[in-house]
Amino acid sequence: MVRSCFFVACLASLSGVSTGFARTMHTMHRREAPPSGYVRSHTAPGDHVLDLRLALAQNDFPGLEERLLAASTPGHQQYGQYLSKDEVSALVAPLSDTVSAVREWLASHNITSTPLSPSGDIRTASVTVKQANELLGAEYSVFTEQKTGAQTIRTLSYSIPEELRGHVNTIYPTTQFPPAKRSKSSAVISRARFPARDIPDSCTHSFTPECAIELYNIPSNLPAQSKVTLGVAGLKNYSVGYNDLQIFLQKYRPEVSDTTSFTIQGFDGYVNDQSTIIATEPNLDTQYTVGLVSPTVPVAFYGVGTDTSNSVIDEMIVLGNALLQQENLPSVLSVSYGLVEGLTDQATTATVCNLYAQLGARGVSVLVSAGDFGLEGGEDPTRCKEFQVDFPASCPYVTAVGGTMGINPEIAWDQDSSGFSSWFPSPSYQQSQVQAYLKTLPAGYDVGRFNVSGRGYPDISSRGAFTEIIVNGEVAITNGTSISAPIAASIFALLNAELVAAGKSPLGFLNPFIYAHPEAFTDITEGANPSCNSQGFNATTGWDALTGFGTPNYPKLRTAAGLQ
Structure with missing residues (x-):
């Protein structure tokens, strides 16, 4: 079981940008092997479309947690005083610098994204496997669940540019695998x-x-x-x-x-x-x-x-x-x-x-x-x-x-x-x-x-x-x-x-x-x-x-x- 990220540096070319240099990349997550019950079958088709979700750093999640516990703890003076939609969004929205940095990175690969969450901390982008491999320094493959034969497209490792470290929390689907089919009696x-x-x-x-x-x-x-x-x-x-x-x-x-x-x-x-x-x-x-x-x-x-x-x-x-x-x-x-x-x-x-x-x-x-x-x-x-x-x-x-x-x-x-x-x-x-x-x-x-x-x-x-x-x-x-x-x-x-x-x-x-x-x-x-x-x-x-x-x-x- 993988429990933490391994931090390594690698080089990746910028797609669509002729800058003459390569970005230093930061490995976000790496698996040495697929999870138990899965085997790699073959390389994923380059034209297969993935809906990438990018979770960006939130500006004040500790503040949200503080308000959550205050509203939920009996005896607290703010007990039962819940936040509005706009108040929650304000606490978890990414900083403008974060949004700009991520947009520029995606644009350098001719990729656009749209907000999935009301606060904009989660964005979604439709990309081909070929684009995802170039964007993330990844190798998307088709993995087969041994018990059922069900297939899923994932990578065992992905990276982002070093300068985005601290701006992007996670991207999926990447190294996250679906649960195995488990039947109840x-x-x-x-x-x-x-x-x-x-x-x-x-x-x-x-x-x-x-x-x-x-x-x-x-x-x-x-x-x-x-x-x-x-x-x-x-x-x-x-x-x-x-x-x-x-x-x-x-x-x-x-x-x-x-x-x-x-x-x-x-x-x-x-x-x-x-x-x-x-x-x-x-x-x-x-x-x-x-x-x-x-x-x-x-x-x-x-x-x-x-x-x-x-x-x-x-x-x-x-x-x-x-x-x-x-x-x-x-x-x-x-x-x-x-x-x-x-x-x-x-x-x-x-x-x-x-x-x-x-x-x-x-x-x-x-x-x-x-x-x-x-x-x-x-x-x-x-x-x-x-x-x-x-x-x-x-x-x-x-x-x-x-x-x-x-x-x-x-x-x-x-x-x-x-x-x-x-x-x-x-x-x-x-x-x-x-x-x-x-x-x-x-x-x-x-x-x-x-x-x-x-x-x-x-x-x-x-x-x-x-x-x-x-x-x-x-x-x-x-x-x-x-x-x-x-x-x-x-x-x-x-x-x-x-x-x-x-x-x-x-x-x-x-x-x-x-x-x-x-x-x-x-x-x-x-x-x-x-x-x-x-x-x-x-x-x-x-x-x-x-x-x-x-x-x-x-x-x-x-x-x-x-x-x-």
Whole structure:
């Protein structure tokens, strides 16, 4: 796994400029080999078109982070005072010198760019592979994923002129690889519906919205609150089924009108094609959000990508910037997509993470699934050395949601991804809890296999195993924290609706609130995620690197949020 840049100097000719000299180049990122599971097939065609994204240096991200934490920390005099679209843009916009320098560099290669973000800190340029190779001193090749045969065009190294060092944070797609195709366990079954207002034993092995309502004491009769919206991220151009949602509501929430649905906003070419086979991921995301928050909170589905998209990172950036351009944002955003940190580079993950910070500064609670493949990240366990870290769960500006299973007691799901970021340091709001947990590990536990100074995740948990959904008209059981995030997001969307109805601000970035109020969660103290030739991390009293603080208890969350 590549964890940092190697700085070397090389020479590259300026394309289209007869200056008689060559620029000194600075290597931004280099891989010695493609990530595990990929092999190089051949040189990429020179006329293939790439949409390059250039992330430029922001003028005052520390200032934005300061305002984010002030608005999100209970007891702070600025608590609940979120920034406007223009205020956020002013803090992250690049300096004019940066924009000019980048434009001149691109122009010297006959390339033009346009802003992708509202602040202009991310720009996009359509270039051929031949142009990209000349611009970046790169060697773009076609790489094949061994398990599926899927192909992607990437380079193992790229550079920028030395004088642009400090102006450009990252460029992609370059050395960032898509996540390998990883399937979740699901099976089509049929069964009778659970009796109402009870937690039957069957919730242990087959979970429905009614189980969630009873287990987490979620209210189901709150009045509609149009000022609060629950957003659902839909990447990879996956289609989401209207008919499946109707069947889901008829079966599991008959008290909610089966005409209840979600709105759709599409970005970067997204089309919700109902003639194709409907994917599991967007169905479970929309069915559990609509199923748990209706009729109180409307749900908005944000679709991103086309059939040719293969970069989750790029789609996250497209979605983040598309939302930041809007005046009215969802109060909560649920994200059930991710990839291993090592598939990309530190600067690119920071670009995505900073987008979530900007959303938080505007009052959006971002909840993401912690991941579903233990400490192996879906890699071959026989070759697993360092613990793999899931991103964006490892971002300190999101709330990472782990998974549980069972009832009485509810225990940790044994396939949870969890642990400590290789790149993001432990933020101030969690340092004492993380240090306390690390002291519970045996002396010398898996030394060198994880970063003891890294951001610990998950922050909280909710059900993630044996969950019922409807896919293409049939009942299916699915496992994974992909279901944990929308369940938790629904709970906080309802809480925000109550806060807004009471004349209060929504919670925004949740983690300072969560770490200040562990009493609002049911502590999960049993379970572990043995993987990567290790015993894994264990659940224990207090915060732990498997279930965080545990699962939400809605009445206790109300009290912690100041609702009577």
